[in-house]
Amino acid sequence: MNFKLFRNEINSRNFSVKELVNDIFLKIDSKDPQINSYIRTTKENALLQAENIDKIIQRKEVLPPLAGIPIAIKDNICTKGVETTCASKMLKSFVAPYESTVSSKLWSSGAICLGKTNLDEFAMGSSTETSVFGVTSNPWDINRVPGGSSGGSAASVAAGLCSAAIGSDTGGSIRQPASFCGVVGLKPTYGRVSRWGLIAFASSLDQIGPITNTVSDAAEILNIISGKDRFDSTCLDKPVPNYLTDLNKSIKHLKIGIIKECFEHPGLNPEVRESVLAGVKRFINLGAEILEVECPRFNDGIATYYVIAPSEASANLARYDGVKYGYRSKEGSNLIDMTSKSRAEGFGDEVQRRILIGTYALSAGYADAYYKKAQKVRTLIRKDFDDAFKKVDILLTPTCPTTAFLKGDFVNDPLSMYLSDLLTVPANLAGLPAISIPCGFDTKGLPIGLQLIGNVLEENKILNAANIFELDAQVIKNRTLK
Numbered sequence: 001m002n003f004k005l006f007r008n009e010i011n012s013r014n015f016s017v018k019e020l021v022n023d024i025f026l027k028i029d030s031k032d033p034q035i036n037s038y039i040r041t042t043k044e045n046a047l048l049q050a051e052n053i054d055k056i057i058q059r060k061e062v063l064p065p066l067a068g069i070p071i072a073i074k075d076n077i078c079t080k081g082v083e084t085t086c087a088s089k090m091l092k093s094f095v096a097p098y099e100s101t102v103s104s105k106l107w108s109s110g111a112i113c114l115g116k117t118n119l120d121e122f123a124m125g126s127s128t129e130t131s132v133f134g135v136t137s138n139p140w141d142i143n144r145v146p147g148g149s150s151g152g153s154a155a156s157v158a159a160g161l162c163s164a165a166i167g168s169d170t171g172g173s174i175r176q177p178a179s180f181c182g183v184v185g186l187k188p189t190y191g192r193v194s195r196w197g198l199i200a201f202a203s204s205l206d207q208i209g210p211i212t213n214t215v216s217d218a219a220e221i222l223n224i225i226s227g228k229d230r231f232d233s234t235c236l237d238k239p240v241p242n243y244l245t246d247l248n249k250s251i252k253h254l255k256i257g258i259i260k261e262c263f264e265h266p267g268l269n270p271e272v273r274e275s276v277l278a279g280v281k282r283f284i285n286l287g288a289e290i291l292e293v294e295c296p297r298f299n300d301g302i303a304t305y306y307v308i309a310p311s312e313a314s315a316n317l318a319r320y321d322g323v324k325y326g327y328r329s330k331e332g333s334n335l336i337d338m339t340s341k342s343r344a345e346g347f348g349d350e351v352q353r354r355i356l357i358g359t360y361a362l363s364a365g366y367a368d369a370y371y372k373k374a375q376k377v378r379t380l381i382r383k384d385f386d387d388a389f390k391k392v393d394i395l396l397t398p399t400c401p402t403t404a405f406l407k408g409d410f411v412n413d414p415l416s417m418y419l420s421d422l423l424t425v426p427a428n429l430a431g432l433p434a435i436s437i438p439c440g441f442d443t444k445g446l447p448i449g450l451q452l453i454g455n456v457l458e459e460n461k462i463l464n465a466a467n468i469f470e471l472d473a474q475v476i477k478n479r480t481l482k
């Protein structure tokens with residue numbers, strides 16, 4: 001249920017917030033065994049939070065901005081006193097001793113925490129198939145993946161098992177699952193939202209953001225979670241505008257750049273191309289000016305990302321040694337033996353693959369050829385975007401080259417899996433905000449996502465264009481889940 005519908009229910013006073021939240025847990029109990037979007041729910045605490053909101057309502061006091069809104073949190077974001085596992089055996093019994101900045105801002109704004117959602121182990125993946133808690137299903141077709149790594153978050157929103165969910169996006173993990181599940185996913189500008197309490201994957205790329213039913217819900221959450229944080233030195237000290245203000249502004253004369261290289265890529269599924277180009281036509285009808293722009297290094301993003309992200313991951317994951325953190329193997333005759341056995345048993349295959357790629361790319365003798373070269377290409381990709389934004393206000397691409405694929409299709413074919421991130425990683429490499437919105441369906445009835453990329457800190461522009469598109473398209477209204 002989107003925020004507006006949920007608030008209508010609260011305001012109608014037919015139900016208390018506690019009853020509404022209880023209802024969602026009943027739905028989770030009946031539907032989630034099939035979807036597996038939650039790793040764990042936090043019902044007891046949620047009902048206490050709901051009771052508190054009910055008391056504020058009874059006392060007729062001013063309600064906080066997200067009063068009663070039920071939200072799920074990806075399980076790589078720390079929530080105090082609750083197990084936070086990154087879907088890994090390595091952290092299976094880790095109870096977070098502190099609350100992440102994002103979740104703490106949500107709870108103090110009246111939102112209610114329903115629980116923690118499933119993900120690819122340590123947020124490395126595009127299908128939510130590598131979780132130690134099992135695969136998540138796509139609510140549109142349970143034989144298919146929901147995308148990843150925030151697949152649990154996107155699936156829970158799509159299946160109506162929360163009103164919004166929080167994800168993290170290092171190379172597309174908010175936008176790609178949002179696209180596969182037919183919901184809205186926003187990755188903010190790098191540094192717009194604090195990463196304090198987000199378990200690090202690749203620190204120069206990671207960013208937290210919302211997955212929602214509507215664009216305005218995403219804007220509301222961004223209003224709450226943005227802003228400087230003394231616990232995260234990469235967090236920008238820039239004023240936070242009200243992201244709802246510009247949402248309904250006309251987009252007449254807004255200049256939208258179509259990135260030529262994306263639409264020419266041989267890996268782009270023809271049905272996705274057609275649907276996104278139909279979306280472009282709708283933008284034209286709404287008065288936007290469409291320009292073709294070149295970003296010659298856009299398609300190099302994937303190779304660049306798969307050097308930089310594993311390099312940073314290999315450094316970030318060095319802390320899991322079975323001593324300071326994480327699972328400790330029962331075997332091991334000395335410290336080095338115990339540490340390597342703990343890491344071999346605690347991490348799954350994909351995480352180990354990333355650590356190996358990363359340590360190789362950073363090792364003496366290879367760092368210049370791989371890591372430093374990737375950093376140079378990253379700068380060129382950023383420059384392509386800078387040039388493009390001299391000509392246009394926002395950029396448009398499909399979110400993913402395909403719609404949701406079948407479970408098992410790529411688990412043993414990592415390179416093909418990596419290609420799923422082709423169109424999302426460039427925004428992370430350049431630190432830009434980007435949103436995925438539903439724009440249609442393929443002939444199998446699977447959702448297709450359209451991506452809008454903005455210049456640094458210009459979330460308001462992509463949210464505005466996305467909102468006008470959503471209102472015009474009524475995609476959300478016409479969506480019917482099987």
Ligand code: GLN
Binds near residue numbers: 126149172
């Ligand atoms: N699919 C990408 C990867 O596996 C992106 C992951 C993410 O954004 N967390 O690295």
